[in-house]
Amino acid sequence: MSGPVEVDLVLCKACGICIELCPEKVFDADRAGIPVVARPADCTQCLICELHCPDFAIAVERRAKKQAPEVPAVDPAKLATVSEPCIDDGEEG
Numbered sequence: 001m002s003g004p005v006e007v008d009l010v011l012c013k014a015c016g017i018c019i020e021l022c023p024e025k026v027f028d029a030d031r032a033g034i035p036v037v038a039r040p041a042d043c044t045q046c047l048i049c050e051l052h053c054p055d056f057a058i059a060v061e062r063r064a065k066k067q068a069p070e071v072p073a074v075d076p077a078k079l080a081t082v083s084e085p086c087i088d089d090g091e092e093g
Contacts, residue, residue, distance in 0.1 A: 003037060003040035003043070004040055004043040004060060004061045005037055005060045005061070006059050007034075008057045008059070009034065009057075010057075011055045011056060012035065012055055013054075014033040014035070015054060015055070016029065016033060016035070017053065017054065018035050018049035018052070021048050021049060023044075023048065024039070024042040024043060025039065026039050026040065026043045026049075043060075045060050045062070045063050047060050
């Protein structure tokens with residue numbers, strides 16, 4: 001894939017759905033009405049065009065999954081222990 005979004009010109013029937021639905025206005029239509037990826041840098045890879053294309057003519061590169069933050073290991077010896085239950089019955093003393 002040369003950019004974040006590509007149009008398969010063999011499958012595309014120039015319906016214009018992708019042009020109308022793209023929130024970032026990445027597509028322009030050529031003289032025949034076929035969508036052209038005019039502003040690939042503006043593509044946010046939201047998948048709206050790919051999911052709504054009735055001809056399956058659009059492929060959007062998937063974003064890399066975010067990595068979960070690394071959680072440090074817990075030393076069981078440093079955990080607090082409770083010797084008495086902590087129940088608040090509303091009474092003082």
